[in-house]
Amino acid sequence: MKPAAVILGIAFAGALGQAHSDGWNQFRGANGSGVAKDGRPPVELDDARLAWKIALPPGLSSPVLSRNRVFLTGLAKGRLVTLAVDKADGKIAWQNQTPKVELEKVHKASHPASPSMLVDDDRVFAYFGSYGLLCYNLDGRELWKKPIPTPKSLYGMSTSPIVHGEHLILVLDNDTNLPGSRLSQSKIVAYDKTNGDVAWEIHRPFHRSGWSTPMIWEHSEGTELVVLGNDRISGYDMKTGTQKWFIPGFSRETISTPIAGKNILYASSSKLGGGADIQVDPLPFWEAVNRFDQNGDGKIERKEMTGHFTFPIRPELPPGHPGFGIPLPKDKRRRQERLDGMFRGIDRNRDKFWTKEEFIANMRGGRGK
Incomplete structure (x- = not known):
């Protein structure tokens, strides 16, 4: 594992300042779309345009933003950490250790600090497969924490939390079977974002480990939680978690986040599976x-x-x-x-x-x- 990772401040200091919690508060930005509507990133990156750079603990989480800070996770001296970096100068504003736990086993291309953090108003949330959920205010003071048993995962956990209204939503797909059953312990859980209490949970017994982050689909007929998992994509009622629909045909390895636009939902899965329009050259x-x-x-x-x-x-x-x-x-x-x-x-x-x-x-x- 590399001793340090490096984060580069966006070349135009102003470009980093444009994006804040309203636009890039979670993995892949607004609703996981990967789109920053008013963003003006530099076309080229070079030292002449560099605002700042800083060495950080290694990890694979993507940066998320509040108005003044960048939030990331990492692994420092064998302990999982959450940290905040000031946008203006690249200085570490705070760095907190999670409770000491045994690190989950992950694939060589993955990392125990893979899920991205989530900013919501004056709070920031982090999920680690090895520990569970943690909530801080933007200055790093711990507000609550919730240990969650580590799901058994083929490559290690990487799904990131999202927020909708008063609920923090997390997909916990799992290769472990239910006691005395051949069905899995996979589930989706909605937590009260103010204290971590469970608001609702829905089991997904036909799903195994997956790595996709869910999204909220607002369309002409309502609002649904959309979750991509192995073999199928599913839509859930936002208030109760009840499954409303599903579409099969996806492969075992589902990693990407679904996106939507103009009442159309788009989703993809990796690895050979399904019937492609263009056959792979063997x-x-x-x-x-x-x-x-x-x-x-x-x-x-x-x-x-x-x-x-x-x-x-x-x-x-x-x-x-x-x-x-x-x-x-x-x-x-x-x-x-x-x-x-x-x-x-x-x-x-x-x-x-x-x-x-x-x-x-x-x-x-x-x-x-």
């Missing part, structure tokens, strides 16, 4: 796998699946890069079992090797079902 994936062809015969045997071998997801990246392929267990026995299953899944004729044709046929089969 050749780069085969070429990525074929790097492990040790004897040069143009085939992949099980014994050649060594080192950083895994099924590629982003073949343009080098093997060993966290985003290159499907994550595999560190435990040697479990890793070998996973590779055995991966090999059998493509070696349909059981001749003990993959050919290019066999690999490509596997990628093209079963899509859109």
Whole structure:
């Protein structure tokens, strides 16, 4: 893990001053849209335009803004922290430690400080998968905290809290099953933003871990909470949390935040799944796998699946890069079992090797079902 991250003050000091809690108070700005209506960011970033820069504890949260400060999370000396930076000069206004907890296990490309903070009026909220929710005033004084059991997640928690009216809303999708059941403990919870009490919660037993942040969809027929999860996107009543509708067809890995405009909702999911209008070119994936062809015969045997071998997801990246392929267990026995299953899944004729044709046929089969 890198010892420090660096945040750069927007090159025009005025550009950072334009945005405040009304426009960029949560992950991806207003309602997660990624749009700052009156923003005028610089076209180019260079030292001549730099307002300030500062070294910060490492983390993957996105900055959120109040009128005078930038808020982030990080990990410092083994402790999760929330911090505020003054917009004017880049100085740290305050930095608070969370209660000491065991850090959740996360993927190499993720981080225990991934969810972004939320600014609402005179308060700022932070969620950590390892701990739960914390609420501060803008000067860093703790107002309340609420421990939440860490959901079991494939890559680690990254969903960020949002606010609607008096409720702080958090999606807690979970790979852990309900006691004595094959259904999951996934749920959405609305908390009273003044004290952290639960206002309502709705279970999502058919969902597993996900990484999307929810959004509020205001349309001609009302206002709904929209949550993207594995396999489906769902709409919920804002007052009670009751599910009103859902649409299936999404893949296992749902990370992006839905957006909306002119009564139309847009959502996407990553990884192979569904029926794309444009079919993925399988050749780069085969070429990525074929790097492990040790004897040069143009085939992949099980014994050649060594080192950083895994099924590629982003073949343009080098093997060993966290985003290159499907994550595999560190435990040697479990890793070998996973590779055995991966090999059998493509070696349909059981001749003990993959050919290019066999690999490509596997990628093209079963899509859109």
